[in-house]
Amino acid sequence: MSGTGPAEVAAGSALPPMSVRVTRADLVRYAGAALDFNPIHWNEKTADEVGLPGVIAHGMLTMAIAGRLVTDWLGDPGALLEYGARFIRPVVVPNDETGALVELSGKIREVREDGTARVDVTATFEGKAVLGKAVAIVRLPA
Template sequence: MTAAGDELPPLDVRVRRADLVRYAGASLDFNPIHWNDEVAESVGLPGVIAHGMLTMALAGRLVTNWTGDPSAVLEYSARFIRPVVVPNDEDGAQVELTGKVKEVREDGTARVDITAKFDGKAVLGKAVAIVRLPA
């Protein structure tokens, strides 16, 4: 039984430049800040950054892994507060994802608060999913 305070199994994901290329192709977001260091730095970024929606999708994976059913996610929102900088090497960037059940509601849903960190700092703010719990 799910209860307020329950923690979701953590998920660590490595994001590499090849992942950015694949995501750009799927999303049609070919902005050069996601693949060209020179362009990224020219606009004030510390280097190539992951797509914000990719980061949000990875955080969503934490929840869908826990529910075992992507259709159980009824609502999901987040704010982008810091970029994930992806170096051009084999290691890439590690995104650390955790979640906690904030509340279980009488209607059979639960609110899950999600934390996404890169380099020890939050990259998503107010990341919340509302999920339908199994009957």
């Protein structure tokens, strides 16, 4: 937790931004962990045949990366009570060492009387949102 941590939360506060690079090697590791071997996540030809702009990251991987913004800020993954998002645009992962850059930010939308807060998360790739309605409900430290 650098800068503003959960102890200093107020509606409108921003979480520290984060940038994460996703490479094809990350896609392979995620596929193995999630048992999601859909070829759109590793095969250019298949991705092209189904109309994608290239090999894309797994939506759930993108969502997990965005969730990390919140759990890193909290310092306690167990304080993440709810988390949901819509997949609105794919993250295209080039076949190189650099990969795709996913940029993350978050804002405290509401601090509740019950000791929880709503965090709105933004995840972008090439300047465009890749998740919609990404919302986390967190338990704040006492």
